Amino acid sequence: MTQRTRVGIIFGGTSSEHDVSCMTAGGVARAIDTDRFELIGIGITPAGRWVQVDADELRELHKQGDELPRLDESRPTAVLLPGADGAGARVATIDGDRLVDVRPFDVAFTLLHGPFGEDGTIQGMFEMLGVTYVGSGVAASANGMDKDLMKRTLSASGLPGCRFVTITARQWSQEREASLERIAALGYPIFVKPARGGSSMGITKVDTLEELEQAVLFAQKFDPKLVIEEGVLGAREVEFAVLGGRGGAPRVSLPGEIVMRSDGAFYDFEAKYVSDDDAILKVPTEMDPGLRERAADVAARTFEAMGAEGLARVDLFLTADGQVLVNEINTMPGFTHISMFPSLWAASGIDYTALITDLIEQALERPVGLR
Numbered sequence: 001m002t003q004r005t006r007v008g009i010i011f012g013g014t015s016s017e018h019d020v021s022c023m024t025a026g027g028v029a030r031a032i033d034t035d036r037f038e039l040i041g042i043g044i045t046p047a048g049r050w051v052q053v054d055a056d057e058l059r060e061l062h063k064q065g066d067e068l069p070r071l072d073e074s075r076p077t078a079v080l081l082p083g084a085d086g087a088g089a090r091v092a093t094i095d096g097d098r099l100v101d102v103r104p105f106d107v108a109f110t111l112l113h114g115p116f117g118e119d120g121t122i123q124g125m126f127e128m129l130g131v132t133y134v135g136s137g138v139a140a141s142a143n144g145m146d147k148d149l150m151k152r153t154l155s156a157s158g159l160p161g162c163r164f165v166t167i168t169a170r171q172w173s174q175e176r177e178a179s180l181e182r183i184a185a186l187g188y189p190i191f192v193k194p195a196r197g198g199s200s201m202g203i204t205k206v207d208t209l210e211e212l213e214q215a216v217l218f219a220q221k222f223d224p225k226l227v228i229e230e231g232v233l234g235a236r237e238v239e240f241a242v243l244g245g246r247g248g249a250p251r252v253s254l255p256g257e258i259v260m261r262s263d264g265a266f267y268d269f270e271a272k273y274v275s276d277d278d279a280i281l282k283v284p285t286e287m288d289p290g291l292r293e294r295a296a297d298v299a300a301r302t303f304e305a306m307g308a309e310g311l312a313r314v315d316l317f318l319t320a321d322g323q324v325l326v327n328e329i330n331t332m333p334g335f336t337h338i339s340m341f342p343s344l345w346a347a348s349g350i351d352y353t354a355l356i357t358d359l360i361e362q363a364l365e366r367p368v369g370l371r
């Protein structure tokens, strides 16, 4: 028997999405093709310590009743090390002044969302260690996380998006008049967003000038840099799951759609994670074939323009007058088996197990360097 590829599953983390990440890790561990892959569990506790988790424990991570899985702080701290012969990496547990349970792995599969997972930081650490990893590299991850850099990249690449302005903390405090003029030129309503956010945290829909200052102060709690956009009204919110092309053009799934139950509502934190009935996810969604082709092409070009690798979800607005606008790219989209990304691929003929295999194969095929 040829040796199985050893996959380091990295999950948990210090963010508010710790529990979701643990649940995702359990789902991936149960679905992964164990004939081909061996699992090495590497958790990050809510306090930020790295710990080892056995493959069997990994498979046990799931929702029990209303309880989401979490890593507790009782495990001893682990560290990552370079691989033995300059290939892959190793995880080891610290026992006093010794390292024990040293486990090599060939490829890292990170199941973390947001800062320190999706933003290029952990990708940079993998590069320094010399370990292959699933998904986008350093620059694409960092640019995808930052709505300001993302929008500038897309607009420079000729991809359609809504009008926006970027306001730094310095501009808001020292150049208030000029900032207000730039914002006013967008017209109302507007969306005020932290540039490097996620999960709709810190985002406010602002209908009048009177509400602006409060929305700015709120968003600045998450990031001193803000992106303020014109509100796209009456549009459909459509998402495509994209996979790297493995030598060809990026592969694009069937479209999915988020339908808000009440008019004027948007896909905020509450609708994403708290309430069961604010939003309906349609997988796949109905769309005129011509429009679908045009939108799928925008999704593929967005993936390429951003330099994304492996996987990404591209979120679009389809306006009533037929425009396709890019809202954002997510380089580490939700990845539980019921999340939009895996569900769209399942509807498009690649099931969860095959999807995980595809992503690991892509990581192993990727040439070295140029991140």
Ligand SMILES: Nc1ncnc2c1ncn2[C@@H]1O[C@H](COP(=O)(O)OP(=O)(O)O)[C@@H](O)[C@H]1O
Residues within 6 Å of the ligand: 162, 191, 193, 197, 198, 199, 200, 201, 203, 229, 230, 231, 232, 233, 237, 266, 267, 268, 315, 327, 328
């Ligand atoms: N310019 C806009 N016009 C209309 N709705 C918007 C706009 N920007 C964001 N939204 C709504 O807010 C939600 C969250 O915004 P988004 O930029 O996707 O933030 P996040 O990165 O946190 O998901 C979107 O899914 C959409 O429902």
Ligand SMILES: [Mg+2]
Residues within 6 Å of the ligand: 200, 315, 328
């Ligand atoms: Mg979004």
